[in-house]
Each structure stands twice: as C-alpha cells, then as structure tokens.
Amino acid sequence: MAILENDFLRVEINAKGAQLTSVFNKETQTEHMWQADASIWPWHAPNLFPVVGGLINDELLVDGQTYHMSRHGFARQSEFVLLESDDVHAVYSLPNSETTLKVYPYKFDFQVLYNLIDNALRLTYKLISHDKKTIYFSVGGHPAFRVPFNAGEKYEDYYLEFETGEKLETYSLSTDGFFTGETHPVPTSHNRLYLTRDLFKADALVFKNLKSREVCIKSDNHDKSISVEFPHFNYLGIWAKPGADFVCIEPWLGCADSVDKHVDISQKEEIQQLKPGHVFEAAFFISV
Numbered sequence: 708m709a710i711l712e713n714d715f716l717r718v719e720i721n722a723k724g725a726q727l728t729s730v731f732n733k734e735t736q737t738e739h740m741w742q743a744d745a746s747i748w749p750w751h752a753p754n755l756f757p758v759v760g761g762l763i764n765d766e767l768l769v770d771g772q773t774y775h776m777s778r779h780g781f782a783r784q785s786e787f788v789l790l791e792s793d794d795v796h797a798v799y800s801l802p803n804s805e806t807t808l809k810v811y812p813y814k815f816d817f818q819v820l821y822n823l824i825d826n827a828l829r830l831t832y833k834l835i836s837h838d839k840k841t842i843y844f845s846v847g848g849h850p851a852f853r854v855p856f857n858a859g860e861k862y863e864d865y866y867l868e869f870e871t872g873e874k875l876e877t878y879s880l881s882t883d884g885f886f887t888g889e890t891h892p893v894p895t896s897h898n899r900l901y902l903t904r905d906l907f908k909a910d911a912l913v914f915k916n917l918k919s920r921e922v923c924i925k926s927d928n929h930d931k932s933i934s935v936e937f938p939h940f941n942y943l944g945i946w947a948k949p950g951a952d953f954v955c956i957e958p959w960l961g962c963a964d965s966v967d968k969h970v971d972i973s974q975k976e977e978i979q980q981l982k983p984g985h986v987f988e989a990a991f992f993i994s995v
Contacts, residue, residue, distance in 0.1 A: 709789060709797040715826040716995065725787040725799035725819035727752040727850060730828060730933075732995045739933050739995065741851035741953035748948045752850035753783035754819055756832070757811050759845040760963025761884040767811070768971045769843075774810045778884070779849070781810065782817060795823040803837070814838040815981075827994040834987040842981040843972040845961020847940070848991060851953040852924055854902060856931050862952065865902045865926050867945065870919035872898040877912040884910065886965040904950055911946035911955075913962070922956050932995070939989035942977060958991045 708728075711718040719729035728751045730739045743751045758767065758780045767776040785807075787799035801817045808814075815838065820831040832846045854865050869875070875893035878886055893900065893912060898919075906912075922943070923934040937943065940958035947954045961977050964970075972978060981987045 709792045709799075709821070711792075711795055711797060711821060711823050711828075713795055713823045713825070716823060716828060718821065718823065718828055720797055720799070720821055721751075722787050722789060722799065724783040724785060725754055725801070726750070726783065727821070727828075727830070730993060730995070732931075732933075735931055735995075737856055737931060737995075739852050739856070739993075741853050741951075744951075747951045748851070748953070750783070750849070750851065752848065753779065754832070755779040755845070755847040755849055755959070755961075756782040756817055756834075757813075757844040757846070759847040759959045759961035763885065763964045763969040766969070768969065769812055770971070772812070774812070776810055780845075781807065783849075787819065790818075797821045813840075813842045813844075815842060827992050829990050829992050831988055831990040834981055836981045836983055836985050839983050841973075841983070843975075843978050844981065845959070845975070845977065845979060846989065847942075847944075847957060847959035847961060849944075849955055849957045850935070850993065851947075851955045852933055854924060854947075854952055854954050856926065857929075860926070860928060862902055862904060864928050865924060865954075867900040867902070867954070867956075868923040868925050869895075869898045869900070869917075870921040873918050875900065875912075875914060876916070878915055880910045880913065880963070881966055885963055886913075888965065900945075902947075902954060907945075907947050908949055911944045911957075914943045914945075915941070915962075917943055924954065924956075934992075934994045936992040936994065938991075940991060960989060 816835040818833040937958035942959040944957035
C-alpha cells in the first residue's frame with residue numbers, strides 16, 4: 708500500500724492491480740472513492756489492460772492464435788511492483804512474465820504512475836515496449852466515486868456536469884456486454900445528466916464522440932464536487948451497479964467487441980499500437 712498526501716488530498720493505492728482505493732478530501736473531510744462492498748461490486752478503481760470491455764467467448768485473437776482473456780484484461784487481477792514512491796508520487800510496474808505470455812504474446816512493462824499536484828491526482832498509464840514486433844493493446848480507467856457524498860442525501864440529488872453543452876448519444880450494449888450497432892440519445896438538462904437509480908439498467912452509457920474532456924460529479928445541495936479530466940482518451944464509459952451508491956467515470960482507449968464481430972486484436976475498434984523500442988503514455992486527472 709502506498710499513501711500519498713499533500714495539503715489537499717490523502718490518497719491510497721494497493722499493489723494488487725495498482726488500484727486506487729482512497730481519495731480523501733482533507734478540506735471537506737470527504738472520502739470520494741467507493742469502498743468496494745464485496746456484496747455489491749468488489750472494486751474501487753480497476754486499471755484496464757490489455758483490453759477494455761469484453762471479448763467474444765473471452766477469446767483474444769492475435770496473428771491467427773487464440774488466447775483466453777477475461778473482461779477488462781489481467782492487469783486488475785495482477786500484483787504490481789512498487790518501483791518508487793514519496794509523499795506525492797508512486798510508480799507501479801507490471802512487466803511481462805511467463806504467465807502473461809500465455810494469454811498475451813507481447814513483451815512489455817505496463818506502469819501506472821500516480822502524482823499529487825495540489826488538489827488533483829494525475830493517473831498516467833505508461834507502456835514500454837520490450838518486443839521486436841508492434842504491440843496492440845487497449846487501456847483505460849474505471850474509478851468508482853461515492854454518491855451521495857454525505858449521509859442523509861439522495862442519489863438523485865446528484866448530477867454529472869459535462870464540460871460542454873452537447874447532445875449525448877450512447878452506444879448500446881447487448882446483455883453480454885457487446886456493442887449492438889444501435890445508438891440512443893441520453894436526455895440532459897443543458898450540460899447536466901442527473902443520476903437516477905435506473906439510469907444504468909441497460910448497462911453502461913458509452914460515449915464515443917464527446918467534445919467534453921471533463922466530467923464533474925455535483926449536487927444540488929452543496930458545493931462539494933469531484934471531476935475527471937481525460938484529455939488523452941477518446942471514449943468514455945459511465946456506469947454504476949443498479950441501486951449502488953457510486954458512479955464510475957471511465958476514460959478508455961479501446962472498447963468491447965461488437966456482436967458477431969470477432970476480429971484480430973490489430974483490427975479491434977480504437978486499438979492502440981506501440982512500435983518496438985517506443986513508449987506510450989496517457990493520463991487522466993481526478994480533482995476536488
């Protein structure tokens with residue numbers, strides 16, 4: 708467990724999955740992360756790599772070979788190594804191993820970097836290639852934030868405020884979590900999407916063409932808020948377990964398979980690629 712702390716925030720990170728487990732606002736004395744109730748949803752903020760979302764039959768296709776890969780990849784279940792840390796930063800590493808090569812045939816070092824910068828936490832995904840061939844991958848975040856912030860409040864008091872006033876359109880998912888090819892409008896009031904208990908009854912809201920690059924969680928009752936800024940991520944998922952007291956804001960570079968479209972990893976939608984000897988980085992920010 709690494710603990711980062713400055714005048715604004717106290718942050719905790721677990722080596723299992725390099726997962727963020729606590730973001731505590733010291734000024735308002737508010738814990739903003741969902742505390743992983745195992746009876747409801749046992750995660751805080753899993754890091755998604757080397758796939759985002761589900762694969763048809765849990766099968767990853769690479770150069771004519773088939774590998775078993777569960778939803779959202781293996782990073783969230785893996786034990787990371789803490790390479791370095793101090794009061795305001797930590798670097799976690801997951802290098803390839805005999806275990807990873809059995810399900811993902813690339814040589815790499817996947818790192819998750821945390822940096823406290825005043826009232827913001829920067830979370831950076833870094834992939835270092837140690838392979839002689841191009842690495843294909845997806846990566847994303849899945850942080851779950853507690854809603855409501857305070858005891859005695861209602862979930863419906865809260866809303867998501869998008870950076871720009873735009874028409875929201877979600878890409879529908881099947882019951883198995885694959886894209887169906889259909890889209891549906893998401894009603895908003897100006898740039899606000901109010902949270903309701905049935906908002907996610909058909910699974911996550913997935914946005915692929917957002918102009919906004921920041922989403923804030925706010926309430927009608929007070930000025931407390933938390934925001935996620937994702938300048939490097941083209942897709943965004945919004946999700947909660949129906950009835951649970953949290954909402955996930957998920958920046959993605961990659962996404963689930965589409966129904967009846969099982970393709971090689973190099974042909975997957977929004978797939979990222981890293982050439983031999985190169986380094987990839989993408990960051991998002993959590994601010995109070």
